[in-house]
Amino acid sequence: MQFDILVKNALIVTIDASGKIIESGGLGIKNDKIAAIFDGDIPSNVDALKIIDGDQMLVMPGWVNTHTHAAMTIYRGLADDKPLMEWLQKHIWPAEASYGNEQNVRLGTQLAMHEMLQSGTTCFNDMYFFQDAVAMEANAIGMRVVIGEGILDFPTPSIKNPEDSFDFVESLIQKWQGDGLVNCAITPHAPYTVSKQRLKKAKTLADKYSLKLHTHLSETAFEVEQSRTLHGKSPVKYLSDIGVLDQNTVAAHCVHFDEEDTAIAFKTKMSVSHNPQSNMKLGSGIAPIQRYLDNGIRVGVGTDGVASNNNLNMFEELDMASKLAKVFSEDATHLDARTVVEMGTIRGAEILGLSDSIGSIEVGKQADIQIIDLNYSRLLPMYNPYSHIVSAMNGSEVKHVIVAGKILMEDRIVKGLDTFGLFEQIRALSQLICNK
């Protein structure tokens, strides 16, 4: 057998349905796919163009970040310690009005992908502007992305007239949907920034192309209150009543669901992208994730944009998710390590409609994997790999990252990007932004 890439002698955490862990084994990658998995030594007739010795390394699927605004890296730490509405209206929106152009979205997305690869993320569900540029940048570096052009009732940096939103988005879909690494979603920003008519139109468009509808939902108590005043019901009930919620909905945040909202979420089969760090940092509240899981609601994890996090590190996000759930309920058994690792991989892939091809290490799936160096004092000793992934690793242990069979990061060097040049451009841009 001849593979393109062979990983041997590694600890493999497959995240397959049985939760199989291979103490020492290997992976054969051919073209873009996982072609073979070996438990134990590699047979002598196996060869490969590139062999990676996985001794003292852990191989697992790359992270699936189910909610982010990648290009917002350029606003990292621009305004901290502020509540959501003040943060948005006084800092982020004005900065975006001045600097949210296509060139800066390209730069910010490049920076985001560099950071994501360096912390093991192989796929991200984006919602932002200039998504044609985002798709191009992701393709150039080789990352998997779900693009979502932000639809709002007011002009955006990329869509000057909201009336043009759907033509704009439809042309994106026709250009990109299913093009290898790129998938598309329909992304109306939130029930409080998009009219009922436009939300329904977004859902019609999502259905026409069988795409996910990705939106913000019940992020703050204020949003829920406002919805009750305006529509006489919660945002969840409102979206459900106008026919937007179903198994193709990916709703980010979902912090303030009451019992009725939870029942609606279960009934409609909508899914949740949990963003604990952003919800904490903005003081938005604690999403009752264990309750959602107990009620059969599917949950993935996302970092949200950098400006409210302030990084794109899924290791941190999962650690936070697990610990926050435990302290919220004062029950240490909630969101155990294995559940959380699944939320960062296969469950995230599932809510994006990609679990047939990514999210676990199984023969025939896309080779989207991270190879993690275990040779650190902070990872010694190791009794349970899931525990280490969630609570001991900080993300910098990720040594190699492969997407669709292509090595995008090797020995922590991200390929396909002029890192030095990028950093210089980002520094120059930040001078403009902070001197404004």
Added chain:
Amino acid sequence: MQFDILVKNALIVTIDASGKIIESGGLGIKNDKIAAIFDGDIPSNVDALKIIDGDQMLVMPGWVNTHTHAAMTIYRGLADDKPLMEWLQKHIWPAEASYGNEQNVRLGTQLAMHEMLQSGTTCFNDMYFFQDAVAMEANAIGMRVVIGEGILDFPTPSIKNPEDSFDFVESLIQKWQGDGLVNCAITPHAPYTVSKQRLKKAKTLADKYSLKLHTHLSETAFEVEQSRTLHGKSPVKYLSDIGVLDQNTVAAHCVHFDEEDTAIAFKTKMSVSHNPQSNMKLGSGIAPIQRYLDNGIRVGVGTDGVASNNNLNMFEELDMASKLAKVFSEDATHLDARTVVEMGTIRGAEILGLSDSIGSIEVGKQADIQIIDLNYSRLLPMYNPYSHIVSAMNGSEVKHVIVAGKILMEDRIVKGLDTFGLFEQIRALSQLICNK
């Protein structure tokens, strides 16, 4: 001027009383002390045996970890997703009964120090067994430590007969107190594991040598309930009434303080070591830190032992502290980045009684500093150094660490330890522990 070490061209976050930040400057270190601070270019008549170019680097005081059980690294991830009492009684105490010998405490402490140095910690307030060995190991590697031999009503791995506790501790004090890097504290484990008589004796001993008394306090709701049943009052009121609490008390956790407890804490001038990750992981609860600060109570930060964290990374601990406070109160202005950085440095030093010599970068203080590489995608751009320290860094950016003028880590290599040999010994030990 001739220094031993000169750092130049660096961003210096001094944590002095005025909060001075030097955009580009330098530090001169002579023997164990900071001998000069330069704002701007270094004068041409300055020279040093060792020059560190701090271009694109941030220099700040090393972290002061105000509550840990360093040697517990050997139980990292041994039992996760369990509540405190089950975790202690079914997993940790049995493991300690079998493996808590002096040799393993040495190994675990070495591993802990390796990890702490790699994440910028220069001083730790320890509470565990075989503290003579801990002091020797800290001295050997050059780290600053406050040792605290655990005092309990039952035999410990190092003190077979509880009656011998005070003689044992007094001989430790006579051997180590004020010996360069080592300070001593008196450490009765908790009000629920140490008798009233022994607690009072501990306080008398602390007063005799002017030492801090370091204990666990109000960690779980169960502990408070039990105290109310047993003593008719909260653990705080109980300790206060028997004369244990004063400005020399360092109380770890302090999760379940009611208004009366808060008033007692203020009145007695006791201080709090906040351990958010352990409290979250064990489902113990959320310490109302902003309330403590608003009431004039001094607060430092600690990681607690690795077995309930599962690492010793102060960057993560501070990030968690800040975010947890914001989401607890649903107020994003709480525990702002600068406050939290102070809690990890000067305020931590203060509650340990060491702020005259460590915790900030000021001329005449000990040269306990960390030098952080800013050249990472996850740290770009940078608008506010405090924000990056708390919310963007993961700890692996720490490049060099200096304690008392001695470089203990250079280019992430920890000196003074046979890292390879240590890792092998830890792996061998963990085989025994997990096969038990």
